[in-house]
Amino acid sequence: MRYIARKLGFYAVALWGALTVNFLLPRMLPGNPVDILVAKLSARGPVTDELRDSLELLLGGAPDQGILEQYWVYLVGIFTGNLGISITYYPVPVVEIIGQALPWTLVMIGIGTLLAFIVGVALGMLAGWKRGSWLDNLVPVTTMFQAVPYFWLALVLLYILSVGLGAFPVSGGYNYNVAQPGFTWDFVGTAIYHGTLPALTIVISSFGGWLLGMRNMMVSTLSEDYIVTAEAKGLRPMRIMTAYAARNAVLPSVAGFAISLGFVVSGSIVTEQVFSYPGIGSTLLQAVNNSDYALMQGLFLVITLAVLGANLIVDLLYGVIDPRTRANG
Amino acid sequence: MTDDTLLSIRDYNIVYETERPVHAVRDVNLKLQRGEILGLAGESGCGKTTLAYGINRLLRPPAVIRTGSAILHDKGGYDIDINALKVKELREYRWDKVSMVFQGAMNALNPVISIEKQLGDIFSTHRPQMSKADRREESAGLLDLIGVGRDRLRSFPHELSGGMRQRVMIAMALALKPQLMIMDEPTTALDVLVQRDILQEISELRSQFGFSVIFITHDLPLLLEISDRIAVMLQGEIVELGTAERIFRRPDHVYTERLLQSFPSLTGERGGFIRSGNDETRTKDEAIV
Known part of the structure; x- marks a missing residue:
């Protein structure tokens, strides 16, 4: 229990630090969102000073506010769910945009990353357990998939499987003609159909790393004394492989998984671009292209929360699978 | 020798089949009595552990049991040819008949x-x-x-x-x-006091449950205290086998003698390796440490 409390305390401090950096960074950037919006609007007609003033008020960039006051307003805004208004999708609030984009990324990229980890670790376990068998040939093959640039691999798969064979859709997150977003079977079906190929590319391009790491850890774990003990105890090979060898060998991979989970949200830019997938990545790209600071700040906040959240989960999980980390709690 | 043998090892040879093969265990012949503590002594690398692993078929490549047989005479009245056990039989044999305590606690x-x-x-x-x-x-x-x-x-x-x-x-x-417990340097990493407690424990348990023990160590004086018989190994061969007392008083082999002398006594005399004061076989001035 104390272990968990200490972890939570640590994460609270980390969150505060991240929020503060998130607040300061955009304010150190050159350029002014009001100017950009004014420039945009002036394409359609003249912009009066009154309009400019009201835009400033709307975007929260009151120039007579001190930095500390702004900081306070920012913190209050975060905890009341007010992240400002996007200028790309003016006048939709940032929270709403993120709320629409996040589930796509979380589910598709999340499942892809999780599958890559599970497949890689499972195959790595077997390859390490039966060292020198045909499974070892997987290592160079999967490393090659990891070595080719991801966008290229994704494009090739898209070209062959979607354009060539027509097995998967070419773009989008779901089929507008079949169903509208909602928890209906039709919608879930079309969402899975659209999400499979992007998720598959993530699995193919990244499971090699897990496989190699797990295999090598397995091989070194197998020479540990407790493995000989387990063998001498006459345990079944299955039991030795899972509870004695893999359980110990997987520990470094779990730590690595924490890091890669954090990149689920932010690392989705390329994937979502290639597959024209609606999600955090493509939204972020648009926000950057349009200098949409409110939206960017909101997205960075989400990314920060995702990294911290994923790490917290894995930290707690680590406590479960490795009793030694609980010891000095 | 009475016919209450638990384990007979005959012409046992184990070779590490590397580029230049290492003959780790050479023509070992050994009979272990039921309920006996057999000490297996020798310097590092002499093949003690390899022999023990062979009895449990725990050897990993490149180690191979070249020739010889190890037969466990089960108390149920049947014999188990350890080298002939199939994978599943081997799993059932391990720990049930022969258990091991390993070097690294x-x-x-x-x-x-x-x-x-x-x-x-x-x-x-x-x-x-x-x-x-x-x-x-x-x-x-x-x-x-x-x-x-x-x-x-x-x-x-x-x-x-x-x-x-x-x-x-x-x-x-x-x-x-189990009927046999192999202890491979079980006390090496421990300090002398804990070592003594554990050895006492083993002796008591042995008399309580009646299992045999093969006790492997390079610490000959320790073996003299707890073993019934001692086998001394040198470069894969058992060069001397006899009761603890005989080995202590009249070692046959030069190597045994050297092994005994290699432990200094607290009084500084070479060869006076006494550890406990309650061994009545020694003379008075030797016994006081």
Whole structure:
């Protein structure tokens, strides 16, 4: 229990630090969102000073506010769910945009990353357990998939499987003609159909790393004394492989998984671009292209929360699978 | 020799089939009596552990049992040809007939699962008919027996001291009441006091349960105290085999003599390696340390 409390305390401090950096960074950037919006609007007609003033008020960039006051307003805004208004999708609030984009990324990229980890670790376990068998040939093959640039691999798969064979859709997150977003079977079906190929590319391009790491850890774990003990105890090979060898060998991979989970949200830019997938990545790209600071700040906040959240989960999980980390709690 | 033999090893040869093959165990012939503690002494690399692993078929490539046989005369009246065991039979034989206590007290236990599970594993594999509560009770009883205490059942290895870990290993080795326990330098990593406690424990358990022990160590004086007979190994061969007392008083082989002399006594005299003051076979001035 104390272990968990200490972890939570640590994460609270980390969150505060991240929020503060998130607040300061955009304010150190050159350029002014009001100017950009004014420039945009002036394409359609003249912009009066009154309009400019009201835009400033709307975007929260009151120039007579001190930095500390702004900081306070920012913190209050975060905890009341007010992240400002996007200028790309003016006048939709940032929270709403993120709320629409996040589930796509979380589910598709999340499942892809999780599958890559599970497949890689499972195959790595077997390859390490039966060292020198045909499974070892997987290592160079999967490393090659990891070595080719991801966008290229994704494009090739898209070209062959979607354009060539027509097995998967070419773009989008779901089929507008079949169903509208909602928890209906039709919608879930079309969402899975659209999400499979992007998720598959993530699995193919990244499971090699897990496989190699797990295999090598397995091989070194197998020479540990407790493995000989387990063998001498006459345990079944299955039991030795899972509870004695893999359980110990997987520990470094779990730590690595924490890091890669954090990149689920932010690392989705390329994937979502290639597959024209609606999600955090493509939204972020648009926000950057349009200098949409409110939206960017909101997205960075989400990314920060995702990294911290994923790490917290894995930290707690680590406590479960490795009793030694609980010891000095 | 009475015909109460537990283990007969005949013309045993183990070779590490590397580029230049290493003949680790050479023509070993050995008969182990039921209930006997046999000490296996020799310097590092002489093949003691390799021989022990051979008896449990734990050798990994490139080590190969070239020739010879090891036969366990089960108390049930049948013989087990260890080298001929198939994979599944071998699994059933291990720990049930012959258990082992390993060299590294620190690393022989799996760090990520509890003592209870590691003990329970033995029962769930070899005694599948036991219920979960039975397994638990049996494991707790073993920990009590060995002086660790049942409250340590849910502990993890890192929460125990080196001495306690080695006791847990011994508790595991006792779990199935095997007929032979091989102890491979079980006390090497421990300080002398803990070492003494554990040795006493082993002697008591031996008289309580009547299993045989092959006790491997390079510490000859220690063997003299606890063994019935001692085999001295040199470069894979057993060069001398006799009762502890005979080896102590009249070593036949030059190497045994050198081994005995290599332990300095506290009084500074070479060869006066006495450790305990209660051995009446020694003369008075030798005995006082």
